[in-house]
Amino acid sequence: xxxxxxxxxxxxxxxxxxxxxxxxxxxxxxxxxxxxxxxxxxxxxxxxxxxxxxxxxxxxxxxxxxxxxxxxxxxxxxxxxxxxxxxxxxxxxxxxxxxxxxxxxxxxxxxxxxxxxxxxxxxxxxxxxxxxxxxxxxxxxxxxxxxxxxxxxxxxxxxxxxxxxxxxxxxxxxxxxxxxxxxxxxxxxxxxxxxxxxxxxxxxxxxxxxxxxxxxxxxxxxxxxx
Amino acid sequence: xxxxxxxxxxxxxxxxxxxxxxxxxxxxxxxxxxxxxxxxxxxxxxxxxxxxxxxxxxxxxxxxxxxxxxxxxxxxxxxxxxxxxxxxxxxxxxxxxxxxxxxxxxxxxxxxxxxxxxxxxxxxxxxxxxxxxxxxxxxxxxxxxxxxxxxxxxxxxxxxxxxxxxxxxxxxxxxxxxxxxxxxxxxxxxxxxxxxxxxxxxxxxxxxxxxxxxxxxxxxxxxxxx
DNA sequence: CCTTAAATTGAACGATCGTTCAATATTGTC
DNA sequence: GACAATATTGAACGATCGTTCAATTTAAGG
Numbered sequence: 001x002x003x004x005x006x007x008x009x010x011x012x013x014x015x016x017x018x019x020x021x022x023x024x025x026x027x028x029x030x031x032x033x034x035x036x037x038x039x040x041x042x043x044x045x046x047x048x049x050x051x052x053x054x055x056x057x058x059x060x061x062x063x064x065x066x067x068x069x070x071x072x073x074x075x076x077x078x079x080x081x082x083x084x085x086x087x088x089x090x091x092x093x094x095x096x097x098x099x100x101x102x103x104x105x106x107x108x109x110x111x112x113x114x115x116x117x118x119x120x121x122x123x124x125x126x127x128x129x130x131x132x133x134x135x136x137x138x139x140x141x142x143x144x145x146x147x148x149x150x151x152x153x154x155x156x157x158x159x160x161x162x163x164x165x166x167x168x169x170x171x172x173x174x175x176x177x178x179x180x181x182x183x184x185x186x187x188x189x190x191x192x193x194x195x196x197x198x199x200x201x202x203x204x205x206x207x208x209x210x211x212x213x214x215x216x217x218x219x220x221x222x223x224x225x226x
Numbered sequence: 227x228x229x230x231x232x233x234x235x236x237x238x239x240x241x242x243x244x245x246x247x248x249x250x251x252x253x254x255x256x257x258x259x260x261x262x263x264x265x266x267x268x269x270x271x272x273x274x275x276x277x278x279x280x281x282x283x284x285x286x287x288x289x290x291x292x293x294x295x296x297x298x299x300x301x302x303x304x305x306x307x308x309x310x311x312x313x314x315x316x317x318x319x320x321x322x323x324x325x326x327x328x329x330x331x332x333x334x335x336x337x338x339x340x341x342x343x344x345x346x347x348x349x350x351x352x353x354x355x356x357x358x359x360x361x362x363x364x365x366x367x368x369x370x371x372x373x374x375x376x377x378x379x380x381x382x383x384x385x386x387x388x389x390x391x392x393x394x395x396x397x398x399x400x401x402x403x404x405x406x407x408x409x410x411x412x413x414x415x416x417x418x419x420x421x422x423x424x425x426x427x428x429x430x431x432x433x434x435x436x437x438x439x440x441x442x443x444x445x446x447x448x449x450x451x452x
Numbered sequence: 453c454c455t456t457a458a459a460t461t462g463a464a465c466g467a468t469c470g471t472t473c474a475a476t477a478t479t480g481t482c
Numbered sequence: 483g484a485c486a487a488t489a490t491t492g493a494a495c496g497a498t499c500g501t502t503c504a505a506t507t508t509a510a511g512g
Contacts, residue, residue: 212449284460
């Protein structure tokens with residue numbers, strides 16, 4: 001028996017109301033603050049009190065809007081994941097419409113560039129999110145989130161690359177793809193290392209993006225054609 | 227004035243004693259347990275109580291042997307760092323003695339293979355340490371540890387690679403090197419992803435190592451010769 | 453064997469953790 | 483404007499955190 005009454009006696013279900021602007025703003029500012037603090041200090045390192053303070057909200061508001069700390073973390077990751085996936089899939093679709101057959105270089109660009117452009121555009125929230133993606137991808141404790149948010153799109157691109165290497169088995173392709181993804185994520189997690197090892201000789205973000213795509217393209221080709 | 231008395235009145239410095247076998251075993255078991263739990267749950271996620279319990283020791287023994295949680299973490303990272311650096315530098319030295327001039331492939335192998343062999347040999351402690359290295363390398367909070375433990379050796383290899391690309395500026399070389407290192411670390415952090423994306427088609431560790439070296443060698447060459 | 457430095461033990465410290473609650477304030481809906 | 487669903491507030495909950503302490507046990511040095 002569902003709660004929806006089909007018949008004679010309407011069980012007086014409490015009338016629903018729309019969310020107020022203030023409530024939505026609170027919910028969003030909590031997500032923003034959590035995005036920043038989780039990416040800076042990790043899951044256990046960021047307390048709900050610090051998140052609430054950074055959001056200008058009460059600690060109880062976090063439970064009210066986002067159930068618990070764990071679901072708050074999941075919602076932070078999920079929020080921009082679909083947007084990122086859509087950008088990647090759109091780029092791939094546009095590519096397949098433009099040129100047939102597609103090149104490995106173009107497929108990798110379709111996957112890598114949306115992340116790099118979002119992470120490098122200067123938006124501190126997207127920069128924090130980029131670090132968060134790297135953190136989730138590297139930690140086995142969050143592998144269910146990765147499976148849900150990132151693996152489906154990754155599977156599409158791996159399948160697309162597999163068409164370009166029909167003689168290579170899929171496991172080798174997946175491994176090379178993970179090499180490429182981790183190199184991409186390193187631009188978020190190791191930006192301080194890059195600055196240190198490079199000796200202050202900063203490069204523009206789009207130059208780094210070009211270098212990454214060239215690196216991954218040649219790397220995959222060498223690893224998969226062997 | 228030092229505590230060592232040079233002259234007439236020996237100020238009765240308390241007689242020192244050697245460490246007992248039990249004490250040393252306790253200290254080591256704490257390091258081992260911390261290595262495992264830190265790599266599984268992160269720094270804040272692993273409590274000193276859990277570490278003590280896993281080590282079969284008292285919580286107070288952790289402070290006694292390793293001062294604090296933070297220095298315990300640093301000692302865990304430092305313990306095997308010098309061994310790893312030595313293996314890499316030895317491989318590089320042997321390489322330079324064997325062939326002159328050296329090849330990019332051989333230099334990268336000298337850096338990558340010691341890590342892969344230690345992480346893939348089956349020793350659960352080294353496997354945990356490999357994940358820990360990935361965690362430290364990716365987290366800006368531990369960048370002082372990375373600078374101390376890993377960057378010096380990385381600098382040696384970057385300088386060696388720079389000799390092979392005399393026309394390329396060092397920042398581009400450092401970036402490509404970080405791409406390679408992060409791809410290496412992904413074999414520790416994303417082993418579960420590799421198994422998932424590869425569809426159960428497991429590869430032997432040495433095959434993965436070969437694939438990684440080919441990937442990085444070709445990637446660097448393409449990124450640096452452009 | 454005796455002395456005593458070193459090490460272990462169990463309990464306790466104050467601080468902070470994530471979560472919950474009743475009371476109050478806000479605001480969409482009629 | 484009145485009603486009630488929604489949202490905010492401030493305080494408190496028990497649990498766990500890293501650290502410290504005095505008392506006890508262990509074992510190296512003479």
